[in-house]
Amino acid sequence: MKKINIKNLIVACLLFSIPVSTIISGCAASAKVAAKTGSQLWSENCRRCHNTPPATAFSADQWETIGLHMQSRALLTETEKNKIVQFLKGE
């Protein structure tokens, strides 16, 4: 394989960063979705792959870690993850 040309790589990075960041920040939830509570999101999302774990299953610190882990497995949105973790931590 030819070596990757650094100049091309930087140009490609910059070119791609514009549409990608526009898409990511342009994505917004509808008012109905934005109004969902942590407990609602927990009951709707966590059961898609396995049984829904109760809040008592782990400590607050553990939920922070599991929150990141499940955000990646389930590809939750940032808001969903934050609200669900807050709910599970009992905040």
Added chain:
Amino acid sequence: MKKSILLFGFIGGMFLFPFNANIFAQSGTDSTVIKLAQEVNSLKAGESHFLVVGLTTFGFVNSSTTTNGIKQKPSSTNTFDANHYEFSPMFLWRHGKNLLLEFEPSFDGNQIGVNWACASYFVTPGLIVRGGYFVLPFGMYNKRLAAGWIDKVATDPIGVADAPPASDWGVEAEGGLPLGSMKCSYDIAITTGYQMLHDKLQDGALQNPNGSGLTDNNNNKMVSGRFALLPFSNSSLEIGVSGIFGKVGDTNDSLYKDATTTMYAGDITYLADIRPFLLNIKGQYNVINVNKGTFPNPGDSTKTYSFSNTSTSYFGQISLRPVSLRNKIIRNFELAFRYANYITPKGSLWEQNSTQTSIGLDYWLSWRSIIKLTYETVNSNYASMGISGDKTKTNYVYLQYSVQF
């Protein structure tokens, strides 16, 4: 070559995202205060948290096989189910709010392997980047449903968990994004890739890097990705499409150095509350294409034989649990049915058409521990270069326990 620049650029571009995301920030006193608070937080030493979880699965199996209509001796065997035994601790280490390290070694009764070992950085809302050894974004079974305490029957669907290889080394970018009342997610990886076998018995098959001894036989990387849409606001339906593209030929092999693979998968998950039941539907369809299907004839190496190098596999599963019944015992039962099919290339030396029908009665001891009673029938028709071989039928009864701890 151009493709790889674009892809590296794509991932690199995502890294740059936090810098140009400021363009979208609102001005005003509120945002200044938020910014200051964020700056102060970012200067604090990150808190670390270490968590050990994991899973184990074990059980018993009774099996009886008929080959070409003749019952095999002994007529049935009862054994500890070594094929599905697993003990896998999982180490999760979170540093601050954005970095997660995951390591899952696994003992399968014979050896200790590694399911994944990777670092994930949560760059910005909607973007997670990962590096290391991880499960490929292709379909949903391997990444989401394969764990014994998640799978509702005692076995994996035939040809779905193992035919497209599961884990590989590389980098990955993924995220979940709101889309009005819908949601979508993307998951793209660039990894080392697979190797096409060229060893007579398995001419044209791909080697699974999940086993031992994967060698990177070319410098080209493999690209895999999944895009999913959750069209309903309650996240009850998820539809995913995936693809894998890459070279699989050995650069030193003059005949097969240009071998490439193209794979596609579609998957669906749907959950519905039909009181008192929770209905759970899952399915995945895989197609694996390799562009080489002509090999030296094993009987006469001056001649060749050819086949269309395409394999397909799929599974469909439906399960029902009376979750909202008052009776604590009955609501922990779940009934599951799964049908799976695996077809390897017609005319190859490894031709196979197998169907697997599984019926399971499960009892949930807690949200993460399950006792499964699964009855399964696997029908396989084997052939070699178009000549029919054995037809086997095996009935299994599994009694299995699995727990996430």
